[in-house]
Amino acid sequence: MKVINKSNFTEFVGNLIENDHREVVGVQSKSSKFAFDPLESAEDLRLDYDVTILPPKKYFMPQRETLIEYNTEEGEMETVNEVIPRIILGIHPYDLIAIEQMDKVFKDTHEDPYYLDKREQSVLVGVNMVNVSDWSFADTMGTATVDSGYDVMLTDIGDKYALEVGSAKGSRLVEKAGSAVNDIEPEEIKQVKQYKKELPNKFRNDPKFDPFELPTLLKEYYGKDEFWEExxxxxxxxxxxxLVCPTCYCFDVNDINDLSLTEGERLRTWDGCMLEAFAEVAGDENFREEKAARYRHRYMRKGRYMYNRFGDIACVGCGRCSAQCLPDIADPVDIFNKMKEGTQ
Ligand code: SF4
Ligand code: SF4
Structure with a gap:
């Protein structure tokens, strides 16, 4: 473990913005919320945020992405895969775990070069949470801290950051900070340990379930139509x-032709299983026409289907869905507690 003074870290980030060939993105304040965005100044970086509006998945799987361009008259088709090398600063542990889960999905069966190339060209700099969203239950989900998934990990210890290197990419990045980075002192190691000890006190304490009970609970509740309808x-x-969930990755693919119907692009856009048209197929059939069926599917996917496929519970407890659902019905803690307690 190493340490860097906060003022030196700000200078280091400023140098990266000015001199590194990669785009430097980081968490910034947007009115009362926070978002990952390209940094113009190191002073704009906010490593004390609680949660961002969107997770960093948008850098590996953009909301809109051209996959190919074609011209049928010329008989031409060209693959488009725009990869911008990036350093992403300030990723919380639950989002790092979500990225690890997404990596498995995009490597499974058919490798997805669009996603994987962007991941390869990104350096992930994590930060342990200073402030915690009121909706987060990451400690219950075991995602409040991480041992892997980052290239560099920072922990705020007062006027310094403790710094852990997790990969060769991370090591090369830290080398750029030169003599600003020093070996950690025993007293500073104690501060990191103390931070981790106190972290659980910052989370809501109402989850009543164990995450690894969820596959069984969800299996029991699958056929309880009344529960899902209510x-x-x-x-x-x-x-x-x-859309705000760091582990949701569904997308749609459409060919967008120009007016002459000879040229066009194949576009990949985000999709979501809660949208009415998501399970619509040819012949005007819809496998999940009722909103209760879509609602149930989302929870099944978070707590059961992904577990059956990869051994992961696909909810990392970030709380974004709960915070942003207008009728306030998307909180996984609420649903999982009801299932655990056997209530409606
Ligand atoms: S289901 Fe909600 S709390 Fe869980 S990871 Fe997705 S957005 Fe976060
Ligand atoms: S209303 Fe809430 S639960 Fe329904 S789709 Fe929108 S965010 Fe999800």
Whole structure:
């Protein structure tokens, strides 16, 4: 473990912004919320944020992405894969774990070069949480701290950051800070340990379930139609809970032709299982026409389907869905508690 003074860290980030060939992005304040965005100044970086509006998945899987361009008249088709090398600063542990889960998905069966190339060209600099969102239950989900998934990990210890290197990429980045980085002192190691000891006190304490009970609980509740209908009653089918989720990766692919119908592009855009048209297929059939069926599917996917496939619970407890659902019905803690307690 190493340490760097906060003022030296700000100078280091400033140098990266000015001189590094990669784009430097970091968490910034946007009115009363926070978002990952390219940094113009090191002073704009906010490593004390609680949660960002969108997770950093947008850098590996953009909201809109051209996959190919084609011209049928010329008989031409070209693959487009725009990769911007990036250093991403300030990723919380739960988002690092979500990225590890996404990596498995995009490497499984058919490797996805669009996602994987962007991951390869990114350096992930994590930060342990200073402030915690009121909606987060990451400690219950075991995602409040991480031992892997980062290239560099920072912990705020007063006027310094403790710094852990997690990969060769991270090591090369830290080397750029030169003599500003020093070996950690025993007293500073104690501060990191104390931080980790006190961290659970910052989270809401109402989850009543163990994450690894969820696959069994969800299996039991699958056929309880009344439960899902009652809980989904106020759902607006807006899809927000999907789009803000760091482990949701569903997408749609469409060919967009120009007016001459000879040239066009194949576009990949984010999609979400809570949207009405998500499970629509040819012949005007829809496998999940009722909102209760869509609502149930989202929870099944978070706590059961991904576990069956990869051994991961696909909810990392960030709380974004709960915070952003207008009718306030997307909180996984609420649903999982009800299942655990056997209530509606
Ligand atoms: S649960 Fe909430 S955020 Fe999700 S689709 Fe329904 S209304 Fe939108
Ligand atoms: S389901 Fe909600 S709390 Fe869980 S990871 Fe997704 S957005 Fe975060």
């Amino acid at each position: 809980n989904a009653e106020d759902c607006l089918s807006c899809g927000t809970c999907n």
